[in-house]
Amino acid sequence: MNFRTTGIIISREYLNKVRKKSFLITTFLVPVLFAALCIVPSIIMVASKEDAKKVAVIDDSGIVMPTLSDSETVCFSDFYGRDLDSVKTALESLGIDAVLYVSAIEAENKTVQADIFSVKPLGVTLSENLNNRINKAVESYRVDSYGIEGLADIMKDVKADIKLHSYTIDEEGKENISESEVYMIVSLILGMIIYMFITLFGASVMSSVIEEKSSRVVEILISSVKTTELMFGKIIGMALVALTQFFLWIVLTSVIVGVVGAVSGNSLLGGQNPAEMLQTVGGVDAGQAEAIAGAVSEPGELSMIISTLSNLNFGQILFCFVVFFVFGYMLYASFFAAIGSASENEADSQQLQIPLTIPLLIAFFIAFYAFKAPDSAVVFWGSMIPFTSPIVMLARLPFGVPVWEIALSLVLLVATFALCAWISAKIYRVGILMFGKKSTWKDLWKWFRQK
């Protein structure tokens, strides 16, 4: 291999991609989004605390109103005896946001009917909140209706409310507070980023190969350099682009979060209910949010998250991310390059790509399983088999992986990469000059065996 020409190819691939508008936009926009993800929920929370909704209540049952108490987000006023229809039509002039109507108790099945009317739609949180309270009121009415003395207390007594605290024990036997939910999120993020990077940049290599082939510039290129130099120059150039992007993301995100944090004071970043925060972020539905946040919603929840995060070995995670990304990416990128060499346009490549996207997707699903059962067999083997290991190993990492397993997985990955790169280079060498007919995997096999 000629290092001079390979270097020239790497630098062209790198500069060409880095100067593209799409690269600049994603590089600078994603940290803003990351930062927004951390900051905006707090801002929204602070901003939305101001306006408590005013709800008028016409309670014909007489059991609901006593349980309703004002809170920061809602305040109730008793409109008992007023006509529902007249209140409904005069909501704005009365200065209320909504009117809640609870029917009289139906004696037969001990239930009530509840309706709420408002001009503007009510928030999900508010209506769920109201629903819960009405249910509770009806439950306690039913409990009372049995006429058993002390039943309410018995019910309360029976209900268990235990929070499981988990700790990890390090080598010195020191106990560290660990919240598996935090690990789960870190694991999810790592698995997702590496999956995204491999897919996106692998596909980038492929379209770059297709571009050269369809514009026919490739024949001039390979009259100057060897096909292996061209292929690896391209793959390495793109890897450097990916690493540049990754490090810029880390640096920019921390700068933005740091600056905003310093300007607004730390109050923005802490001290609010994580369940609400997760819900506001929007990615997590309410039930899940409760589950995640429920675990950490005790006093000092934020300090618990921070202490869990600080238990993570960031040096190891960063090192593994870079190494597993580089080799995992190169493994796939070399196949993507071979497929690109067999296609004259992106549409042709779709069919050939399927065998590549399947292991990637499988890896992604195993990674999702990793936080449920980090030491299960499927996850262990997923983190060993080279085609899934970059993604699964990264997802496993926050839960702690023995060094020998990381080393073994890496050795397998590098060896497989070397083998696959050799196969791909052989296919690429022939495919890049094949024009005219749509290629199939059978053709690729033929090219591989061609001397």
Add this chain to the structure above:
Amino acid sequence: MSIIQTIGLCKSFGEKLALDGVSLSIPENGIFGMLGPNGAGKTTLIRIINRITIPSSGEVLFSGRPITQRDVEKIGYLPEERGLYRKMKVGDQALYLARLKGMSQYDARMGLKEWFERFGIESWWDKKVEELSKGMAQKVQFIITVVHKPSLMILDEPFSGFDPVNADIIRKEILRLRDEGATIVLSTHDMASVEELCDEIALVNKGKLVITGRVDDIRRRYGNNNVELVYTDADGCHTQVLLRDTDGASTLRTFLDKGVQINSYKELMPRMNDIFINLVKGDESNSQDENLTSEGEEHNSKGEEQL
């Protein structure tokens, strides 16, 4: 001394034999025509010389020794299927490709400047290739082929896509490069430019070398030594073809004795076009000694005038 010598080159793609024992020699400093019908194996041969394709068997010698990867820096190749990066600027692209041919950044920039000035296209430097017309892109591509001062240039259909004015500019540049000592391999279907430019040719058909040698020799070999005599007498201008077994001297004397004015007396040489067609067709019917007839219409040849 030959710059390129191929010894028994064979190349098969699966079942198909694209080249079958081609041995030829391309002499240094001259223009060598690589002829053959479509699908004859020319491109495969050219790609093997360029080290793009590896031969199944046989050998290529560059200046008398086996060719190496470093030698490709001394070769300039203009493929038949032209192509440049559409989204890349002309200047950046030319610099990149020149550096891949072993030039330093500085030399490449200087060399390209010179060529851009020669063609009067300095203003294209910062344009993207997709903004250029096809002819403009061809010019850029020609520059890229020759900027690194290769001692061997392989030009596949260099005039296609050019208007007559620009084709002439390229023709003159090719001749100038030859005069400066370069060897040019010209692959073309345009037989007129073969007759005009080439010193030697090789004709390939169905992967085999059909004929190679000097253009003049080949034309004479496939001619029938007929002579065309043009004279003017009292009735006007006449043309008469003298068959090869005619005694030229005495016939001429008879005419002179009649007192007519002799306008020209020249050997009729077959056009390359006809030689090409006959050789290829003859190859197909496996009878290579088919009579070549072309006398009568010869007006454009380089045939020596003998009077």
